[in-house]
Amino acid sequence: MRIYRLAASAYLVITIGSIILSLVIGTATPAWLLTMWYPPDEFVGRSSLVPLLGGLLLLGLVNAWMLWEILRPPTPVAVPMGRAARWLRLLLYAEVLWLLIPSFFPGPIETVIGLALWVPVLVLFAVVPTGSSRLFRLALLLFGLVEPVVSLVNSLADDSEFQLFMSPAYRATLMAAGLASFVLMVMLLLAQRRDGRWSRTTLLIGVGTFVSPFLVELVDALTSGGAIESIAEAMDVLYLVWLARTARELNREPARKAPLRVPPAVPAVAAALLVMVVGSEGRPHLTYTWLVDGPDELMECVGWSKPARVADIPAHERDRAYLCSVNKPSGPHLSDQELLGKGWDACARFAADEPVRARPALLALLCPEVIGRKYPDLLLSSAQIDQRQAAKDDLVREQLAREAREEDARCRDPWPTLRTRFQATASYYDWDTQPYGIYDPEADIEQDSDVIWDSDVDALGTSGELALFFTSTQDWATCVTAKALNSAPPPLRRKGWDKVVEADIISESGQLVMETLSASRVRFPNLARSGPGRYRLRLYTRPGVDLILIYPARRAA
Template sequence: MHLSRSAASASLAVTFASIALSLVLGTATPAWLATMWYAPGESLKTSPLLPVLGGLLLVGLVNSWMLWQLFRGPAPLVGPVRRAATWLRLILYANVAWLLIPSFLPSPVELVIGLVLWASALVLITMVLTGPGRAFRSALLLVGAVETAGSFAIGLVDDPVSRFFPGTAYRATVLVVEVAVFAGMVMLLLAQRRDGRWSRATILVGWGTFASGFLVELVDGLTSGSTIESIAEAMDVLFLVWLARTAHELNREPRRPAPLRVPAAVMAAASVSLLMMIVGPENRPRLSYTWQGEQLPPSDCWTWRDPPRVADTPAHERDRAYLCSVNKPDRDISDQALFSRGRAACVRFARGEPVKARPALLALLCPEVIGRSHPDLLLSSAQLAQRQKEKDDLAREQMRREARREDALCRDPWPALRTRFQATASYYDWDAQPYAIHDKEADTSEDSDAIWDEETLDPLETRGALALFFTPSQDWATCVTAKALGSAPPPLRRRGWDEVVEADIVSESGRLVMQTLSASKVRFPDLARNGPGRYRLRLYTRPEQDLILVYPAGRGERRGQGP
């Protein structure tokens, strides 16, 4: 038995056996693996069994016919064959093998290999053809060069590593490549007819490649499940058959060039094809994420942590924004299926039924429905920012009013010791943090680290140009009074106070400042009355009240404990 018949028979046997096994097991997975030659997606589990098996049976029959065409080999030699024809036949069979056998190479490598094989075939075809003139063959080479360069650029954009092509330039390049592919295929078929060595069946199969492409697009547009779409795409094998038949009939002898007449039906179909390629679908761009789908470049889609807001998204961009938000790269589902699920969820949401989809996503498809129960989702980012600003301003004003009331309740604990350089404010220790006095011009980060590294902390801790006060409580406000004196105050007195401690602080800039304590923004004066130098801090503390005296540290200063 001839090799082609053996391959076709084996394919038919495997197809029927796998379908029978699928019927017995109640799942289409065996038939899918035998006919589609790759693992099925999740959508196969939810698809009805008998329609899927019917489609897979048709795919198996088409595959058997394709294998019969591919394994026929070269036709019997009629006359002397040029070396270019021998190389062309080899390159054509290499193209068939490359397109048919799965590859696991990186995408850029696969792209280069495929383009090199096809470009080599185009160059050799122009050398082998005898009917068309030199101008025709030069034009065919030019169209092939445009197709190859454009396909290479598109392949780089589709590669996730290479994301540099602007969206407008990408779409223009896709249009040019589509026109070049269409024109190149038409020129090849016309040249084959004028050459005379290829049969009418081969040329008809070549013209059928356009019909198969429209069939796939029609099925993609009418169906919403990726299973039917994948089956339709798997039946697009006429191009492989045309390549194999072209290689098979290269051994024939060219005949007298036929007149260049194209059937009216072919011209009409070609005109409609070119018009549809130029005009394109009504909803541009059409996203597709099926296993053989044509994807948009990364620049035409975005990724968000949260869905974009309806008010921030133009009406003509909301469908694309919805697809970009709900699609997962590892999920095999078409755009039509995503839209269908989203609109069905909108209907259920309007009826008050529970839905799994987030209202923020559904708002992109049906804002009028979602807005009835979630009006905030219809606000723009600017409106939300303004609303949040108003809330923050109100909260700050409330804190200032409360702070002013607390400040008004605080009293000077030593009114007899008056000075122009003093202030009183309330302090809440919400985060278990002390308040501080420090030299405004000094870097106190190292001083602060050294204080916090100590094992035990006293109510007053100083180091260098920093003093930290660990007296406030989280349970109530502490009234803090600070007084800057030009000389040493009266001796220490303990009566009425729990603790009285002293320590030194250094101010090289001559400016000692108290941090802002109260939300009412009470301002404390400069506590370094005598400019740069060393100052003495005396802290009087008891529950809810601190008194701090700041004065120059003189040599004759009395530092003993008072009564």
């Protein structure tokens, strides 16, 4: 088992064990230590045990997934990596390790170490990804340096007079740092997208880093803080997974996507076109005068060249569908009012069981409730019709398969004393006077097929990696038995067989397969038992029975 699978599985098993132990002893301390990686505070003991352990179990699942992603090895190198890319990968993994392992250094030291890791990552991230302009890279560096500088100043000025002196601007500074972090993350994801070497999953995980702070705030608002809020904060692992995946996929080949640069003339032209096409809130209803000498009116019937099913058409469009279906360009020009009047009159006569010349499928567009009494199928939608036809096709296939299984059951092995594990028997019914064949599935056999069909073949024709058997008949099913042997079989007397013929076939891939013969889909084994090479085919045939023996030609007697 690979190390990342082993680590994630082991961590998940240990987490479940710690939760069971916590349930047994009545305290969440073991599960808390294993999932949160620091001792629990006093509020943990005041929390309800079962919901708390449920949250810790969820956190354990997330941590196992995080270990899975972080410990996965890099993808195979697609393109040579430059020195900058190699350093970026190394620093990204170092950043993941630094954020993952709990630190007990004083605050200023942790800040300095964090800056020493993150600033080079930021600089290299502005250099390695392709597809971004110089201005974009410069802006990425500027926004990326805002938060580290603010963090360093806050760490050095904590609990000091300097922070109190600048307190009026302190909150504004924190807001600016938060905004800079947000913009930086967006720019990093844009740089990854423009470069094209990172997968969509990595980008989506990067987008998910924006969701985790809102999740913490939501949990805090619903639970008023406490242990559940601490669990929610600890579940902010998407950033670590994004860093690890970013490092792992650095050696992919860039597939640069063009940045979205819109020429200034495009918005102006779009606005002008929008002003030109904006009309009323809805199209006017039919006025019974749509068929006039004008292209705009004739466009009303585009898409209604044949009557559609009434269930597929919205109720407010059925009148137009009827008009477009019954009025032909070559016929007399009748108004919409006259056409609809004739249609409603036909519906009334149809309801009274009087003879009607109109097609029921067309009248269903005007009076579906009347037509449906006699022709309920006309009220079905296309999807229902397709479903009904699919059910009929399934019944036909099942019937054919059942009959084929009966035919297969009647077939017997014509040489039962010559047994091998690599054999099968199936019935073949030649409906179209077509032969069946044995071929190499990885070979291009089109040319071999042409050669066989162009030659004068009696019962067996071979060419290269294809063999065709012309022994079947349309009058009854043929029982086909194929046996793959390690060596040439003993000679069999020709008595009882109409023909005994032999020919060679080649397999370059080490596979020779029999095409599916029976509707019951009997599977024949691989007939090339000795791997790639030349094989000998021997065919015994009589009415209704074919016996095929195949063995390596180099061992033939």
